[in-house]
Amino acid sequence: xxxxxxxxxxxxxxxxxxxxxxxxxxxxxxxxxxxxxxxxxxxxxxxxxxxxxxxxxxxxxxxxxxxxxxxxxxxxxxxxxxxxxxxxxxxxxxxxxxxxxxxxxxxxxxxxxxxxxxxxxxxxxxxxxxxxxxxxxxxxxxxxxxxxxxxxxxxxxxxxxx
Numbered sequence: 001x002x003x004x005x006x007x008x009x010x011x012x013x014x015x016x017x018x019x020x021x022x023x024x025x026x027x028x029x030x031x032x033x034x035x036x037x038x039x040x041x042x043x044x045x046x047x048x049x050x051x052x053x054x055x056x057x058x059x060x061x062x063x064x065x066x067x068x069x070x071x072x073x074x075x076x077x078x079x080x081x082x083x084x085x086x087x088x089x090x091x092x093x094x095x096x097x098x099x100x101x102x103x104x105x106x107x108x109x110x111x112x113x114x115x116x117x118x119x120x121x122x123x124x125x126x127x128x129x130x131x132x133x134x135x136x137x138x139x140x141x142x143x144x145x146x147x148x149x150x151x152x153x154x155x156x157x158x159x160x161x162x
Contacts, residue, residue: 017057018031020049025041027042029049029052031053031057036060066101076110076112078106078109080150081149083157101138102149105145105149108129112139114161117162126142
């Protein structure tokens with residue numbers, strides 16, 4: 001865990017860049033680190049608050065050092081597509097085709113771990129789609145949508161994805 005600054009009784013405690021304070025029956029964490037979007041979260045236990053604060057500070061350090069943060073062990077392609085849809089569909093409505101293609105990608109590649117995903121896995125998936133009868137325009141569109149999701153993950157969310 002990162003170094004904790006000691007405070008007086010009843011005073012909030014700090015991890016570099018994170019403030020953890022008791023708020024009634026809950027604990028609030030505020031992350032304020034230059035160059036990283038500010039975050040705030042509330043937890044029912046102090047242990048959960050400190051763990052989240054430590055994880056956020058380490059991620060911020062990694063983003064500042066390398067420009068990306070490692071994906072979590074359980075993160076899948078489906079998680080990435082779900083986040084993309086949640087954050088962008090409401091802002092820029094897209095057509096049924098894009099929605100259907102993203103849903104198909106989520107169904108077919110959704111179970112793949114982002115940590116173990118390779119270009120060979122993606123290439124084999126699209127070859128299989130073509131062999132199943134998907135036309136070149138459909139395959140090309142799905143490749144483009146998947147590339148956009150990965151590009152968003154890298155550039156906007158600072159994730160280390162393909």
